[in-house]
Amino acid sequence: MMKLHLLLPAICIIAATSTFAQSQDLGVKYANTITAEELEQHLSVIASDYYEGRETGTRGLARTADYLSKQFQQIGIPPLRPIGGYYQEYPLIEFGWNASTISTEKAVFNMMQDFIGYASANTSMAISDNQIIFLGYGIDDSLYSDYRGVDVKNKIVIVANGEPKLNGISRVNNKDSVTAWSKDWRKKAEAATRNGVKCLLVIEPKVPEYLNNPSWRRFLEGTLMKLESEYKQPEYNNNFFITPAMAESLLGKRTKLMKKSLQSIDDTGLPRNFAIHKTVVFNINKLENKIYADNVIAFVQGTDLKDQVIVVSAHYDHLGMRDSVVFNGADDDGSGTVALLEIAEALAEAKKAGEGPRRSVMFVAFSGEEKGLLGSKAYAENPVVKFEYTVADLNIDMIGRVDDAHLADPNYIYIIGSDFLSSELHNINEAAAKNYSNIKLDYKYNSTTDPNRYYFRSDHYNFAKNNIPCIFYFSGVHADYHQPTDDIEKIDFPLMTERARLVFHTLWLLANQDARIKVDRTPPQE
Numbered sequence: 001m002m003k004l005h006l007l008l009p010a011i012c013i014i015a016a017t018s019t020f021a022q023s024q025d026l027g028v029k030y031a032n033t034i035t036a037e038e039l040e041q042h043l044s045v046i047a048s049d050y051y052e053g054r055e056t057g058t059r060g061l062a063r064t065a066d067y068l069s070k071q072f073q074q075i076g077i078p079p080l081r082p083i084g085g086y087y088q089e090y091p092l093i094e095f096g097w098n099a100s101t102i103s104t105e106k107a108v109f110n111m112m113q114d115f116i117g118y119a120s121a122n123t124s125m126a127i128s129d130n131q132i133i134f135l136g137y138g139i140d141d142s143l144y145s146d147y148r149g150v151d152v153k154n155k156i157v158i159v160a161n162g163e164p165k166l167n168g169i170s171r172v173n174n175k176d177s178v179t180a181w182s183k184d185w186r187k188k189a190e191a192a193t194r195n196g197v198k199c200l201l202v203i204e205p206k207v208p209e210y211l212n213n214p215s216w217r218r219f220l221e222g223t224l225m226k227l228e229s230e231y232k233q234p235e236y237n238n239n240f241f242i243t244p245a246m247a248e249s250l251l252g253k254r255t256k257l258m259k260k261s262l263q264s265i266d267d268t269g270l271p272r273n274f275a276i277h278k279t280v281v282f283n284i285n286k287l288e289n290k291i292y293a294d295n296v297i298a299f300v301q302g303t304d305l306k307d308q309v310i311v312v313s314a315h316y317d318h319l320g321m322r323d324s325v326v327f328n329g330a331d332d333d334g335s336g337t338v339a340l341l342e343i344a345e346a347l348a349e350a351k352k353a354g355e356g357p358r359r360s361v362m363f364v365a366f367s368g369e370e371k372g373l374l375g376s377k378a379y380a381e382n383p384v385v386k387f388e389y390t391v392a393d394l395n396i397d398m399i400g401r402v403d404d405a406h407l408a409d410p411n412y413i414y415i416i417g418s419d420f421l422s423s424e425l426h427n428i429n430e431a432a433a434k435n436y437s438n439i440k441l442d443y444k445y446n447s448t449t450d451p452n453r454y455y456f457r458s459d460h461y462n463f464a465k466n467n468i469p470c471i472f473y474f475s476g477v478h479a480d481y482h483q484p485t486d487d488i489e490k491i492d493f494p495l496m497t498e499r500a501r502l503v504f505h506t507l508w509l510l511a512n513q514d515a516r517i518k519v520d521r522t523p524p525q526e
Contacts, residue, residue, distance in 0.1 A: 026355050027508035028436060030346040031501040036493035038345075039500065042071070042338035043400075046316070047330040047488045054329060055320025056225060056368045056375075057094055057291040064316050065294050068341070068365050072298035075345045076352060080299035080362065080384055087294040090378035092368070093231040095119050096223035098285035102240075104278060109246050111284075116207055116220050117240040121189060125199065125238055125284040132156045132250060132276045134258055136265050137163055138200065139181050140191035144171045146271045153196035156280060158247065159188065160258075161204050164265045171269045189236040197237055199282065201250075204241035215482070218322060223287065225371040227378055238284065251276060293317075293367040295375045297384060300347050302360040302511065309360045309385045310510050311393040311468075312503070313376070313459050314340040315369030319482060330488040332481060335400030336473075337365055339500040346504055357511035359391060366459045369397075376459035380466055387463075391516055392425055393470040394507060395460035399499040400491040403476030405444075410492070412440045413499050414474040416455050419446070420524055422469035424517040425510075429471055432505035439502050445474070448524040456526055467519055473503055 045051075046067060052060030069086040072079075079086045096119050100111040109115055136146040138159030146159070163181045164171040172179045181187050185202070192200040210216040248255045254276050261272035296316070302308070314336030318329030328334070344363045350356045362385060368374030383390070402410040419426035433441050445454045455461065460470035480486040510517070 026350065027505055030350045031436065031504045031508070033346045033349055034342045034497060034500050034504060036497045039338050039342055039496055040488070040491075040493050042341055043330060043334050043488055043491065046337060047328040047334040049326045049328070051328075053320035053327040054316060054318040056293050056317045056371050057092065058320055060320060061293065061317055061367055065296050065365075065367070068296045068316060068337070071341050072296070072344065072363070075348045077298040077300055077344055077348050077363070080297060086296050086298060088297055088379065088382075088384060089292050089294050090375070090382075091228040092225045092291050092293055092374065093228055094223045094225050094287070094289045094291050096287045097221075098287050100284045103281045103283070104250065107249050109242070109249075112211065112217075112221060114246040115201075115240045115242040116210065117238070119224055119286060121234045121236050122238045122240070122284065122286060123234060124286040125282050127198070128279060128281045129156050129198070130277060130279045132158055132278060132280060133273060134251070134254070134261065134276065135159050135273050136261065136271050137181070138188045138191060138202065139163060139172060140195065141172050141181070143173065144269060144271070146273065147191065147195050148271065150273055152192075154198045156199050156201070157192060157197045158201040158203065158242075158250065160262055161202055164262075164269065166266055166269070171266070185239075185241075186236070189239040192239060193235070193237045199237065200239040201247075202239065202241050203244055203247040205244055207241050207243045218319075225291075225368065225374060227374055227381070228290065229381065250278070250280070252278070293375065295367060295379055296365040298344060298363045300344070300351055300356065300361045300363075302357050305358040305516075306360045307389055308391050308516055309362050309389050310391045310507060311362050311364055311385075311463065312340060312343060312396070312507060313364045313366060313393055314396045315367065315375065315459055316365040317367045317370055317375070319370060322484075325484045327482070327484050328487055330486050330491055331398050331400040331478070332486055333369070333397045334488075335398060335491060335496055336396035339396050339399060339496065339503065340365060342500055343504050343507065347507075357508070359511040361507065361511060369459055373459055373462055376462040380462040387466045387468060390463070390468050392422070392510060393460050393463040393468055394473070394503055395458055395470060396473045396500075396503060397458040398477075399473055399475045400493075400496045401475055401478050402492060402495070403478055405476065406442075409440075410495055411438055411498075412442045412475075413502065414445050414454075414476060415441045415443055416446050416472040416474060417460060417464060418471045419521070420448075420455075420469075421464065421467065421519050421521050422517050423520055425469040425471065428509045428513075428517070429506045432509055433502060436505040437498060437502045439498050455524075464523060467523055469517060469519060471506070473499065475499070
């Protein structure tokens with residue numbers, strides 16, 4: 001009897017070890033079905049001009065969603081819910097600018113040429129006024145205020161950028177450093193709104209620089225989007241940034257008086273203001289449309305632990321088109337999207353062979369990421385699987401290139417967030433890399449204080465905010481990031497294959513181990 005008692009644990013250990021080894025052999029078997037050829041085949045489709053850059057709310061995005069859903073269907077992964085199929089639809093408000101002008105009797109000034117404004121901070125406006133008030137720097141603070149004793153209610157006000165200084169000392173705080181009045185446009189907009197200003201015009205010498213910068217211009221010209229549930233009217237009265245040339249045209253002969261007034265304010269610390277009697281007509285036309293977008297979701301049901309769900313995610317949207325130029329987004333995030341498909345197919349093969357995962361796995365292709373993580377935010381508001389049943393999110397966003405820091409040794413992947421909520425998730429990913437991959441894990445950006453703020457910039461973050469452990473797989477930015485040159489010819493498919501297989505191995509370990517990983521760390525806050 002004694003021997004029997006001694007032998008039983010050993011037999012159990014051998015059996016358990018054998019089962020584990022068998023499971024891992026299966027992981028290798030199905031990971032190897034992820035191939036460079038199939039990744040390239042998918043990416044050559046969705047990163048082609050036919051998909052028009054996959055911008056949220058456009059025909060190109062709808063075409064991509066159709067392609068993804070058909071691929072899921074073809075490889076045998078069903079939607080989670082029969083109603084709605086593979087799509088999780090959500091409403092958005094798209095907003096931006098139509099042609100807008102500010103004019104006098106002698107001149108017409110055009111939006112995106114003579115002045116700019118944030119669509120999120122302004123409304124449509126069709127008014128005419130016969131007076132402009134010059135109000136110094138437009139500051140309303142305890143030590144210095146341009147508004148004190150001046151009636152500007154329902155008036156058009158023009159102010160200079162920055163703040164008054166004498167010998168490098170700010171009149172606002174008596175220190176040798178500038179304040180938020182120089183650094184945050186909202187301060188002057190807020191002060192103008194608080195004092196009843198109808199429209200604030202800020203003279204900003206950098207407007208031509210912004211308009212000549214392609215990235216800035218795309219941002220200012222393009223439309224923005226918010227979830228319908230979050231969209232609200234601006235908290236400020238209208239405010240625009242005008243070029244010095246436009247200011248001089250509006251002020252006319254009073255331009256010299258403006259310059260003298262600003263110099264006097266700097267020298268004395270006392271505000272100066274004056275009125276210009278001139279008819280000014282505002283025709284500001286804001287675009288506001290309600291549109292819809294879709295997340296594409298497919299579901300592989302697990303076996304004995306099927307109520308626990310692991311999410312694998314990537315965003316399939318990109319920047320769309322600017323005029324006739326297509327931003328194909330082969331790396332961002334075509335690479336993650338097609339990796340998602342290949343990982344899904346590998347898991348589907350295991351499921352068909354009766355060797356599928358113990359836990360369920362949900363594959364989510366998010367839209368709206370480039371517009372502010374909107375698809376994942378919409379999902380978080382209405383999760384298809386309740387967060388209490390969600391084990392982790394493995395998020396793949398840009399894994400197809402090599403950044404400048406790794407040109408000499410490209411066998412790497414940046415890992416972000418793996419240890420922020422769960423030490424177990426971090427250890428599982430480490431084990432997957434050590435035992436089944438040649439890819440080196442780089443934690444350079446694994447920080448909430450990193451100035452790039454990558455942890456907060458992809459869809460995993462909307463899971464992390466809900467206390468779901470996550471890993472963000474990322475190969476870094478490059479010269480083609482958010483440029484029309486982010487094309488398939490620059491993708492390293494063999495390297496991308498190894499990175500996708502690493503994600504699969506981590507998924508396989510997560511899906512098949514006995515215990516669900518624990519949240520054992522306090523989640524970081526933005």
